[in-house]
Amino acid sequence: MGKLLSWIGWLLVAVVGTGAFAWLALSRGEQVSAAWLVTAAVCTYLIAYRFYSRFIASKIFALDANRKTPAERLNDGRDYVPTNRWVVFGHHFAAIAGPGPLVGPTLAAQFGFLPGMIWILVGVALGGAVQDFVILASSVRRNGKSLGQMAKDEIGPVAGFTALIAVLGIMIVLIAVLALVVVNALGESPWGVVTVGLTIPIALLMGGYLKWIRPHRVLEATAMGLVLLIVALYVGRAVAANPELAPMFTLSRKSLAILIMGYGFLASVLPVWLLLAPRDYLSAFVKLGVVFALALGILVVLPPLQMPALTRFVDGTGPVFAGKLFPFAFITIACGAISGFHALVSSGTTPKLLEREPDARMIGYGGMLLESMVAMMALIAACVLSPGVFFAINAPAGAIGTTAASAAEAIRNWGFVLQPDEIQTLARNVGEASLLSRTGGAPSLAVGMAHIFSNVLGGPTAMALWYHFAIMFEALFILTTLDAGTRVGRFMLQDLGKHLWEPFGRTAWYPAIVLSSAIFVALWGHFLYQGVIDPLGGINSLWPLFGIANQLLATVALCVGTTVIIKTGKQRYAWVTLLPLAWLAIVTMSAAYTKIFSSDPRLGFLAHASLFSQQVAQGVTPKGVKSLADASRIIWNDRVDAAVAAFFALSVLVILADSAKEWWSVVRGTKPAVSTEVPFEGRVAVAGD
Amino acid sequence: MQIPLSAIGHPIPSLLVRLQRVLRVIRSIIGAPDYERYVAHMESHHPGCAVMSRDEFMRQRLESRYSRPGSRCC
Numbered sequence: 001m002g003k004l005l006s007w008i009g010w011l012l013v014a015v016v017g018t019g020a021f022a023w024l025a026l027s028r029g030e031q032v033s034a035a036w037l038v039t040a041a042v043c044t045y046l047i048a049y050r051f052y053s054r055f056i057a058s059k060i061f062a063l064d065a066n067r068k069t070p071a072e073r074l075n076d077g078r079d080y081v082p083t084n085r086w087v088v089f090g091h092h093f094a095a096i097a098g099p100g101p102l103v104g105p106t107l108a109a110q111f112g113f114l115p116g117m118i119w120i121l122v123g124v125a126l127g128g129a130v131q132d133f134v135i136l137a138s139s140v141r142r143n144g145k146s147l148g149q150m151a152k153d154e155i156g157p158v159a160g161f162t163a164l165i166a167v168l169g170i171m172i173v174l175i176a177v178l179a180l181v182v183v184n185a186l187g188e189s190p191w192g193v194v195t196v197g198l199t200i201p202i203a204l205l206m207g208g209y210l211k212w213i214r215p216h217r218v219l220e221a222t223a224m225g226l227v228l229l230i231v232a233l234y235v236g237r238a239v240a241a242n243p244e245l246a247p248m249f250t251l252s253r254k255s256l257a258i259l260i261m262g263y264g265f266l267a268s269v270l271p272v273w274l275l276l277a278p279r280d281y282l283s284a285f286v287k288l289g290v291v292f293a294l295a296l297g298i299l300v301v302l303p304p305l306q307m308p309a310l311t312r313f314v315d316g317t318g319p320v321f322a323g324k325l326f327p328f329a330f331i332t333i334a335c336g337a338i339s340g341f342h343a344l345v346s347s348g349t350t351p352k353l354l355e356r357e358p359d360a361r362m363i364g365y366g367g368m369l370l371e372s373m374v375a376m377m378a379l380i381a382a383c384v385l386s387p388g389v390f391f392a393i394n395a396p397a398g399a400i401g402t403t404a405a406s407a408a409e410a411i412r413n414w415g416f417v418l419q420p421d422e423i424q425t426l427a428r429n430v431g432e433a434s435l436l437s438r439t440g441g442a443p444s445l446a447v448g449m450a451h452i453f454s455n456v457l458g459g460p461t462a463m464a465l466w467y468h469f470a471i472m473f474e475a476l477f478i479l480t481t482l483d484a485g486t487r488v489g490r491f492m493l494q495d496l497g498k499h500l501w502e503p504f505g506r507t508a509w510y511p512a513i514v515l516s517s518a519i520f521v522a523l524w525g526h527f528l529y530q531g532v533i534d535p536l537g538g539i540n541s542l543w544p545l546f547g548i549a550n551q552l553l554a555t556v557a558l559c560v561g562t563t564v565i566i567k568t569g570k571q572r573y574a575w576v577t578l579l580p581l582a583w584l585a586i587v588t589m590s591a592a593y594t595k596i597f598s599s600d601p602r603l604g605f606l607a608h609a610s611l612f613s614q615q616v617a618q619g620v621t622p623k624g625v626k627s628l629a630d631a632s633r634i635i636w637n638d639r640v641d642a643a644v645a646a647f648f649a650l651s652v653l654v655i656l657a658d659s660a661k662e663w664w665s666v667v668r669g670t671k672p673a674v675s676t677e678v679p680f681e682g683r684v685a686v687a688g689d
Numbered sequence: 690m691q692i693p694l695s696a697i698g699h700p701i702p703s704l705l706v707r708l709q710r711v712l713r714v715i716r717s718i719i720g721a722p723d724y725e726r727y728v729a730h731m732e733s734h735h736p737g738c739a740v741m742s743r744d745e746f747m748r749q750r751l752e753s754r755y756s757r758p759g760s761r762c763c
Contacts, residue, residue, distance in 0.1 A: 075730065075734065076730070077726060077727040077728075077729070077730025077731060077734075078727060078749075078750065079753075081723075081726065081730075083717065084714075086714075087714055087717050087718055090714075090718035091717065091718050091719075091720060094718060094719065094720070095720075146757075215743070215744070216724070216743060216747060218716055218719075218721040219712055219715065219716060219721075222719070272751045272752060272754075272755045273747070273748065273751055276751075276755055277751050277754075277755075280719075280720065281719050281720075281721065284718070284719040284720065285719060288718075348757055349754075349757075484755055487755050487756070488755070488756065488757065491756045491757075507756070
């Protein structure tokens, strides 16, 4: 009887979810409420978690609460510590939640809400959450081994080395594109610059407090930091309103780019307790707080979506980024549906904390479902804006010109409505001089969030505060990825460089630290600077490159997962990872091919380079470019971008080929299926269990 | 409603103890190193072994956290 009721309940969830999907897919013309998106999402998550993750947990891994976890066997009170699953869940989520799922879906809203919604939900259930869960469970069974180590041990040294180089390449592109998002959000905005700039001295203050005043009182310092963040918000407003101070903090995007490079360098050479650790504590709080606040805000307001289900830009003529729905919707959303980076976390700290094996399901699969919910909220926040406003904020100046009138004209030609004074009023309401062409996703997400939050609290007069609060939240988020990423990149560079010159690898020798940090910052700084001088705003070329890189890492993770499944004798279930793997391989390869070879100069790096070279050869300065020297630099950058995309595509092929070879020999029986799992060790039941 | 603080046989933790537990959970979620747990572990599993000082432990934990790619995400 109870069983029957449970089946009826699940059937109901399935019916409601399918109904919401159908309603959204069939809606044409009329406004739909965000409630439908939330319903479709929640039903998908429930079904996927209850049935699919349970299937993976029992059929593939046979997760066993009586099997000792690495945390129990290797407990050292430091890295390996058995920890309550809710705590691990919170920690894991704080580590995987980054700016990616906020920015990607915002940009992908150019196609309308439907493509983004479908991929975020289907992609996470069958791809992203599967990847995180499979890697976590595999790592737990192997004493918490890292992804790179598993690639080497399971697939082979070639795949292992390729994965290592690929991770370094991905870090470079990732940091560059995220830095560009911050630069675009803060350019010409004294309020934003002051508020975000103040977060650095706040972190230093917290660091000093933790070191000298009240050592190790982490929560005290964080509480102080949170209060100071609010103060910084008001200081920013005061500075922006002051006619003498405001111009001093109105910075061009070029100067901001250089400042951010300097910040990354400092974060890499300064001791971690001074800057990185306090920032991280602050950011974790703000991150979790805002994510829950946004969820609550959306649930309370249930705003109607202004964006249509599909826009005409599915044909590839969109201004936000170039390229058709396939493959660029998938490349753009990236982390919201499946993120290769999570495989590093799932094979990093998390597997060393699990108290019981079955916890991996909730933390690996469930954690990613929550991350996908964040992506859905970003999508909703982008789609509550009217399409006219969305495109005015996200389209580069090359497409809409630099005045409200030219923007309104361009947007009218695309078939959307924008009154010139509408965007100016909105800019004034959020306390900015202009919102035109603030590409990168952060400003439009902030406008969307401010719209939702001010509906709940404060009304229209609070828009400006909410907008800058959202910008501060995003920048805090991004800068914590940027600074920690630069430091990690420095270590990876040192680790590789020591094979060429031994002293370069000494992690405590100052000349080596400074040199390797400078090299790593220069590597991402190059791409950042390229994005800043790009007449199309930079996001256009860099975000797809980042998406390709991120999905490449997911390919590596799914190859590792498939190899693990096949080698442990579960070949008949290998489709669980092969399915998303095949899809990702198709998406990344076709996106990389298009970005390199497309004959459309808006899309193909090489076509763009040759168009500019022709113009330069004739002595013509290309449209939107300031000088011939800049044009030559852009031509060079296009070729570098093409080379980087080719490198990522080649890495995918190498790892796929190496893995396929390994699978084939195991399936054919020429190689024995030897599991590398640590042998079973049973738990002794303890009183109170 | 009044909860008897020392119900016989069922010691209910005082508010302070409960608050400390909550704070500890928050600290571990944001990833702050837990020195007390480390000391407790050393005492129970490796009695007699040298135990790092709080400063040393904190420095060592933070250094290791920020040198791995697994600690941060996009």
